Amino acid sequence: MPPNEGLSEQEATAFRKRFGNNMIAEQAPRSRAAMVRDAAGDPMLWFLLLTSGLFGLLGQYTDAAVLLVAIAPLTGMDLYLHRRTQASIEGLSSVLAGEATVLRDGVRGRIAADQLVAGDLAIVVPGETFPADGVIIAGTGLQAEESSLTGEAFPVAKHPHRGSAAPPEEAWSFAGTRLLTGEAHVRILLVGGDTLYGEVVKSVVEGPQGRTPLQDAVARLVRILLAAALAICLLLAAVRLWQGFGWVDAFLSAATLAVAAIPEEFPVVLTFFLGVGVYRLARRRALVRQAVAVETIGRASAICSDKTGTITEGRLAFSDAVPATAMDEKWLMTVAALAARAESGDPLDSAILERAPPAGAGWERVRLFPFTEDRRRESAFWTRPEEPMLAAIKGAPETILDLCDMKTQERDHWLDVVRGLSAQGKKVLGCGWLTFEKAPAAEPESGFRFAGLITVTDPIRTGVREAMVEARQAGIQVVMLTGDHLETAAAIAREAGLAEAPVPISGNHLEEALSDLGGDELQQLSVVARASPTQKVLVVKALQRSGRIVAVTGDGVNDAPALRAADVGIAMGLRGTRSAREVSQIVLMDDNFSTIVVAIAEGRQLFQNLRMSFAFLLMVHIPLVATAAIIPLLGFPLLYLPVHIVWLELLIHPAAILGFQKPVDDSLAGRSPTPASFFAGFEWAVILLTGLAVAAAVLTVFVLTVHGGEEAEHARSMAFVTLVVSLAILLLTLSRGGTRAAWLVALCAFASAFVFIRVERFAALAHLHALQTNDWVVALLAGIVPGLGAIFMCWRPGPALTSPHVGSSRS
Template sequence: MSMRRIPKDRLADLGGDDVGLTNEMASARRARFGFNDIVAEAPSTWRTLLRNTARDPMLWFLLTLSLLFSVLGDYTEAAVLAVALAPMIGMDLFLHRRTQASTRSLSRRLAAQASVVRSGVSITIPAREVVPGDLIEVGAGAPFPADVLVLAGQEIQVDESSLTGEAWPVGKRPVEGPLQGLSSAEAAHWGFAGTQVLTGQARARVVNTGSDTLYGEIARSARLGGHVRTPLQHAIARLVGLLLAASLALCVALAAIRLLQGHGLLDAFLSAATLAIAAMPEEFPVVFTFFLGVGVYRIARRKALVRRAVAIENMGRITCICSDKTGTLTEGRLRLAHSCPASDLTAETLGVLAAAAARADSADPLDEALIAAAAGERFQRLATFPFTAARRRETAIVRGANGDCIAVVKGAPETVFDLCAGSEEQVDRLRKQVGLYAEGGHKVIAIATKTLDRRPDLASEPVDGFSPSGLLALEDPVREGVREAVMACRQAGIRVVMVTGDHPGTAKAIAREAGLGAARLNVVEADELDGKDEDAFAAAALDLDVMARAAPAQKLRLVQTLQRLGDVVAVTGDGVNDVPALQIADIGIAMGERGTESAREVAAVVLLDDNFRTIVEAIREGRQLFRNLQLSFIYLLMVHIPLVLSAAAIPLAGYPLLYLPVHIVWLELIIHPTAMLAFQEAPQAGQLLPTLRSGKARFFGPRSWLIIALSGAALAGVIFFGFDHALGGGVDVDHARAVALGALIAMSAAVAAVLSRLASLTSRIVVGGTIVSLILFVQTPVVAGLLALKPLHWMDWGMIVAAAGLTGVFAKLVVRSLDETSAAVRSGSDAEEATDPGGDGHGERSPEDHARDGSVDGSASCFGSQSAQ
């Protein structure tokens, strides 16, 4: 954004700088360029939203299952699935609706009216009627209605935080010479739509309107984002589809074979229907939805509001965080960090003098910080000669309590030093200190004073004879706990990249203090990457710690490149400039305290305290949630596979039906609560579970899948063997069913116990209830008779316990495969840390580090820290 091109046709055939356009010229230009509709809101109706939502096959799958269970008479399952439809439809509608909502919020920051000069007369018109070439006037507190070039004005300070994300006011200066023939201009001459004038009065020419403005480009990018199903939704859909196809095939095969075996039509239908109820994988989407709801609640307790529940899945898979600097890694406010007074002054006196040169009614964060930090005497202000970009200083004539008058100047050190005479030794000392402060990322200003008569000339600014009073170094301090949070990310395999519009020196100093980078810190200006092709840019992105001077398009390109490289990317932002990146990110995280409404609308997560540490806490919850979901799905698979295989294999082998409908109801009453409640473990304090650097959403690796499949087949074989052994020559069916059913239920309890580690009271209750129900229903003759079972003897129970033990071994093998993957990631992170023995991310301490803690040259008097509390 340092240079902006000026289209030749926008500034051709203009009126004079005082006359502006005529009404006829304005009408002709409006017909050519259109209205100044920077954010054109797309029409959206509920009918359109519902039609788009209806395209989600997951919803149709749930609806079909619900109807099927109703036909089969299982109204409880049908009701559960119908209830699960509601939140999924709601989330789907929100995904479609959020783009339109963010677009509306973008428009709220734009000017509603504009003051233009038409035929030499200043009039007020609706901002949408402004055309290229219009001569406009913008005063303090008003936004620019379009992208303009400043022609005249003094003391123009503009808040561009909505476009750049940086909190400091930006000075603007008029273009020198005629506009005709000018092909481009520096950012210092531009006023952009959506940015607000803080001080001064600007007269400017409109260049770009509507979608051609920088703000319009951002809004257009925000509209490109649409409804995309999340990776885990795809994974669940594939898993459910596979299980459903296999189940239906087994049902058809079972019904056909039972007919061929001569069991009759009713038996064939009952066999197929029972198997269908047992095999239908409806638990997977239901458990997924339930876990997302739990995640929303838990993350909200960490001061992060999740606006899209389905986004929680990506919280557990984040491999890279692209974080802005101001207000996220830092506190987002200027604070007086260091004072270096002249040899004859104290730090307190220097602070009072600086406050005397600051305006109490100013919106400038610098003035606010100086006034807040000052303590002691206050001066009466008599006259002010304000700061401008050309003067680079501000002078105030003030009167003290004793009636003496002095002139106090504050500003850029070199400018202030030029006003000082006869103080070469003092100035030289201060110049050296300026360099150290600047290297540390501080904003440095110099203060100088001059004694005046008791009745000074208030119309003339003193321009010589000043004496240096000292230096003040201000900073936007790193938030408490950020360094530890960054370290936790690195240990868990998550890269943190700072993306800021700030100067590389400032960004580097903040990045060092925040702990970014490992053995070295790689800081790159965004403009240096613009000329690179995709492969070169990708190579640079892999080695990047800080991108400085970044414009919205450059930030967006970085996020897209990281995603293409396989990263799951979280992006933090607060301004309109962040909307495109927030939109395209796997997880968009907006600031709740100072973020624009447009950023909050488009983001999936809103931080209630704007703190980077909260992001890490949310990731910790998300990763634990993903782990819990993995364990729940392992449980479902390790129980469902032997259930379905045994339910199909035994009748197919010519034996009587193994599971009757009442048995399936009992099993479902065990499986559903266990899957949803037994694996709700909270993350351990200070622990951030690692994850693979993979953009693909997969629940388990190939080894885990192999163990699950083999264990399911083996356990089905155990059930088959137990049923055959207990059948006793084919006459004791109830006894055989009790053994097989007892083995399956014991397996369920063993899997749940191993996977949950019985870490929570809920898991202990669920597993204990499963075992109690097994003993009670099987060993109580009356109840067993009602369930078509028989009480078991000690040999039967011995086989059941052995089956449970074997199941526990298989479950431990699956968990170990997950843990080994995590350990591989953690060991890689530990190896990276080993290259930085100091553990602070940057080895030797640099001059800027010393400047921060006041240890340079042992001159403690220059570094007494004063903070605005």
């Protein structure tokens, strides 16, 4: 189609069938059947229904009604968590365009943004959001705000693309970003889920995909605990019958113990935390494509990073002007600017022209000899009224020096200067000029006067040096893999803070060098220069053999082998190729090394949160199951009735899921690489002993109260206050009081204990008894003291789970 024409309706229909609509935030509605299936899989629901029915048959209608009413808050909790996910999707979708202006059948009109198709010509005016990804083909003075993708609030200049070559980054517009100035005509190329923003939304909607090693481990734990719980339940039912309590008591004892023992919270908590990880990393501009990356990114102990665009900004910027003897910087820059072409689009020319002073009025270029690899220079002839013709030249310093009239000693001096500047990681250009009365027939091969040297650099990204220091302090080895020369690579590594005295290894000698390096020596490896795709894979595998979890960044087809070999492949979202993204688990939406470090910090915090949540569940379930089994086995009245289990579940679920969502502070300080076990041996001992201490406190309070001549309901009240207080103390201790949800659940726990015991109507429903002041003091102390044992988990922060090594952790 002609570049400035839109589609016809017939073409739009054809493209819609082929590529689909622009449904960027599309989400299939949750069917009623799916909701029923989810509800049917919850053992708590069946427990409430069956025991409510049993109480109804026995004529205990009040208890039956209480259990049926309890279904509402439990179901509401599930809906609330679902709503949190839905709200995050809506938040991501809120920045998308609702309507778009397009040219169809030659007529400019407004359509719903989701009706846009690939091939449409969209017209975007200032203040509007780009409706899809495309290439700008017309417009002047364009600036866009791309913070929804990159997080950067600064305006980004955009320029129209003309021609058949691949469009540069500044010609692309992206869904979810906003036009600030100018009117942009955009040829839509990618719609719906194929857009960059669509991938972010899909990651939140779909959540983690596939099963991870951690999920498999939790599933095995659940199966073991489930089998043990069923065996204990059958034993308890048999003992209660043997003791003469009857079938109803035996059923309630076994059913209550089963619900208390079934560890349904573990998979729920794991799934929720992984979903939170995917969402948080997306908000950090790291798009997680596979859930396994949420596990592994937090445990990365080595990063193999490319240089251009990740450690550096991926653009050329003017650095230095070194004028020749008796020359000034202004004349040097004028010569360099006259030898550059504004229309070339060459980043080198752009860097020179941005810095050069205006050449003055009247100059007219009459001839141009463009840069070629064999000539290694570019020259232009300029004229101005009543002045001699001037030839300006720039190019490789060695070539320019050969064309200039100078003594050998002077030439050697300037070559030494060139080597010194190159060793600093700078690209060096020589400049010269020549005047004559009449334009020569060919490009001059000698007689030029040397104007001096100019240098340009690919600047180190803001924050990279600080990120490198953080990574090293956190025990993460960073290796820069680059195609640059040894001296250039070493200079950039020093400037970026990758190593204080980096010693680069050349890819030509890499295999031999890796075979000679021991474990400690390999840990010092920081720069590999002149690296080929195969050699990048050799580095990754060598680091993995030494026991490291390796993250690799890349953007091109040549990076795909290393990305595939890595434990975590990280592709560049802005300039990365589709092949690089397809083999990666994470896509960086800002192509920034600092984002990798932030993602590692986020991952490590996520699994610290998960560990503490699991520790809380274990410390709560140990006393819950122990007392639910031991007290009936000893022949005492039941400690827990169904209403009590409901009460506890309403506290445990939000505590484990929401109480440990501590946010990361963007710092890796104190977050060291972690070994393979989820809990260290010391921590398992703390979990077991603390859980048993709480169980002993609850059991002691109950037994002593019963033997003291009090009624069973009074003893149950004492035991319940003890357990609920311990639950609150465990929550606050393990979360270190770091979240509002933890404090809220803890306060609800204290408040619920007070209400259910002090308010007579609620106490009757819960089969509890009012307590005296001294009873409250005893129960509170009995709950607080053993719960404080969890503080030892915080004194010695443990490791996050490390999945099996290379191969087994990948899906």
